[in-house]
Amino acid sequence: MRWSAGWFGGTGHDRLPAGGRAVSGLEGTWTVGWPGGRVRAVGQGPVALAVIGECGADNEQLERALPVVRAKGWRALTRWPGSYLTIARSGEALAVIGDLAGQHPVYWRTEGAGTWWSTSASALAALDGAPADPTALAAHLALAQPDVLGQWSLFRSVSRVPTGHLLLLTPQGAGTVRYEPAEYEPVGLRDAAPMVRAALTEAVGVRCDGRPVSADLAGLDSTALACLAAQRGPVTAVTFADARLRDDDLAYAVRTAATVPGLAHRTVPGSPETVYYAGLEDLSTLPVTDGPNAYAVTASIMRAVLDPLAARHRAGVHLTGAAGDAVLSAPSSYLADLLRERQHRRAWQHAQAHARLRHTSALTLLRRARPAARTGLAGAWRQTAAELRRPARPWVPQAERPVAWTPLLATADWMSPDVRDRLASALEVAAELAGAPARLAAWADRQDLARVGANTAGWREIALAGHGIEIAAPFLDSEIIRACLAVPADQRGTPGRYKPLLGEAFAHTGVLPPFVLARVTKGGFNALSYAGLREHAPVLQHLLGPSSRLAAAGLVTEAPVAAALQRAAAGQPTAQGALHLAVAAEVWLRQLETAPAWWEVNSHVATA
Structure with missing residues (x-):
């Protein structure tokens, strides 16, 4: 590492x-x-x-x-x-x-x-x-x-x-x-667009320094990076195409590669092993990371993408669009900020548009946002602490729960009462010290980026250890974050346009083909997550069962985890994100027991 x-x-x-x-x-x-x-x-x-x-x-x-x-x-x-x-x-x-x-x-x-x-x-x-x-x-x-x-x-x-x-x-x-600053001085989307374009161009240019360059070619974010890199030299563009995903990433990738000079396109087909949770029978195949890492769960998919690249060239740099969602768009939770600031007309207009996309009602979305609009971060943490001291909740999809500054995940309901009580006490102390931005979106954006950044660092270790390839995620660069997050969330997340900030930044520049900028679809890995949950349920039951390090610390209890795995095995909706977090943490705790030596004796002191 x-x-x-x-x-x-x-x-x-x-x-x-x-x-x-x-x-x-x-x-x-x-x-x-x-x-x-x-x-x-x-x-x-x-x-x-x-x-x-x-x-x-x-x-x-x-x-x-x-x-x-x-x-x-x-x-x-x-x-x-x-x-x-x-x-x-x-x-x-x-x-x-x-x-x-x-x-x-x-x-x-x-x-x-x-x-x-x-x-x-x-x-x-x-x-x-x-x-x-x-x-x-x-x-x-x-x-x-x-x-x-x-x-x-x-x-x-x-x-x-x-x-x-x-x-x-x-x-x-x-x-x-x-x-x-906890929050940036707001910059309108049109004014910010040239700064975003310049920052992204520089960020990609830093990585195109003579090393072989490859890039994901899938969603809008990764496609933008691949096209920027192709302006500086040849790029091997890779699309992971698994029939179970049923998205249009491959169709857009093929068309983009045929349109943009410098992009040499390769398709990586899925296989029975390119699912979540594959390969966890032998944790020695995973590199040690500094904390629980989401890519431990998806390592087989990452390796499938990197294998053909390593066969062509080592010591290269691979561009990924990780964190593009976090900086270029915004979840509808910003409705809570509009309500808090009494922008009721704008909140209603945006809620109507979001409701059409989600096949629900505007009133439902506003009701979900209203509790978060009535409190700040410290108050929200006190409420969460009180909830942790009550009995565990029955599972409900996170998207159906009220918007929160810090959402309480299903994993909290798997913990022992003692651990829940200690976490509640820690939250109450944190609430006394909280110095937070005034807007929920500003807080949530930073936390999303910190989480994605830590996970991407783990992906980088996987790529370096197994393939000698450097992972580069320009959307996580500090200058990109500054340029993008200065645009208010309600402008980045405008429901009538898909990632309007990126569209405004590259419209009429010739960098991205117009059909790419007009795209409104996005792929997802839910099918591979459920397939992995079904196919590797015995491994997960072992990891999170009686010998679990998390269980020994009271961080998970057997019954709710078993119930979640049973729902997944039956193809029913379940707490995928919670299982993902728990498995990654369990893997990490087990790896700590066999971690390499970090330090050696300072001979100058030892012989003094």
């Missing part, structure tokens, strides 16, 4: 990252697994700057940024294209700055002589064998919003830097500082 780490404090630390490489000019900073070309550093006396990852700044730009470092203008150091970790030293202060989507997360733990920081929580936990924290894991399973418990990580004694914050280390101690 790729990770970075650093020590801030006295010189007596007794560990070094195993296989770590020191970062030039930043004493006490190491990278593990990162190629040398993705680690760059500049410095001048007590001022130093390093970027780790895909950063669009050249060395001259990094040098010119040193006065910004000296002035501690931290946010400006995150404005280059790409996705990367920033480490900046200004005198006695050190700032460690992750990205806005959690692809480069930051954690820390303080000891007597100083502070360790790392992009891997598992590595910091391994310093003394700190166990997973059941309450934090309960929040992950029941709420699926990474920032709900703020600085809690999934491990005891390891702290997490929340989204939009940086870690600031000084002789006085360690703490987090917000560098990104």
Whole structure:
């Protein structure tokens, strides 16, 4: 696994990252697994700057940024294209700055002589064998919003830097500082469109640096990236086409490849094994990830896509449209914001349009949105805490429940009363500290991106470990997030147009064919999820049964999980998302028991 780490404090630390490489000019900073070309550093006396990852700044730009470092203008150091970790030293202060989507997360733990920081929580936990924290894991399973418990990580004694914050280390101690506003000043869709186009073009350009380039060619988001890349050179475009999906991705992909020069199209057919949950009989085939990862459940599908690419070329970069939905559109939950702001006419108009798409009534949608319109984040968490202290609910599809700032998932109803009570107490404490945006959409957008970013980081490990291919998800880049989320949710999610922001950004540019921009359909993997649930039910029953690590911690109980699996096996609707979360968490907990050595002895200290 790729990770970075650093020590801030006295010189007596007794560990070094195993296989770590020191970062030039930043004493006490190491990278593990990162190629040398993705680690760059500049410095001048007590001022130093390093970027780790895909950063669009050249060395001259990094040098010119040193006065910004000296002035501690931290946010400006995150404005280059790409996705990367920033480490900046200004005198006695050190700032460690992750990205806005959690692809480069930051954690820390303080000891007597100083502070360790790392992009891997598992590595910091391994310093003394700190166990997973059941309450934090309960929040992950029941709420699926990474920032709900703020600085809690999934491990005891390891702290997490929340989204939009940086870690600031000084002789006085360690703490987090917000560098990104909780909400952006609104920019109209038409005004934002050129900025989105420029940011996406730069983001793709950063990845097209001489390596072989491949790309998904499926939905609107991935197609946009593939077409942008094709302007810079040849692209191997791949479409996963399984007859069980019954979508029109392949038809659009074939037509696009025939229209856009530079796209060489390959179709990857489905097979009996390209379903969810395949291959979980042997967890050793999965790479270790830093937290529960959704792609552990879909690894067989990912490998099917990557296998033909690896056969053609290794050390390439593969573009994916992950997170396009999160930044280019918005769920109808923004209706709660319109109601809160008394934009009743607009709320009614949008509810009518959404209702037509969902074959329901506008009144039903507004009734679902009204409770969230009447409270803020802190109040919502107190309500959720009260609900956790009541008996578990019967299962109802999430889409039928009221809109919520932090929806309580079906996994919460599978937990023991004791775990539910501890999670409720943690939520009540978090509510006292909550500093949230005024709009539900702004909060939910950031949480969706943080979740997708963490999962995509796991996909990257799968691709690197098994195929030597670098996964690139430009829609998760901080500059893309800023450009897109500045557009209000009710404009990005306008029900009369499909992803209007992307359409406005690339209309009449010649980058995307007009028939692509006119597309209103989207594929989905529900059929493969249900097929996997049916075909691999015995494996899932074993994973989540009596020997389950989650069960031992009270995070799942046998009866409701068995009932959910039985419904799936019978082809009935079930809590797919909850099962997905639980299986990924179980896989991760089992992998922790066989994780590789993270650290080695610092021989300079050992022999002193």
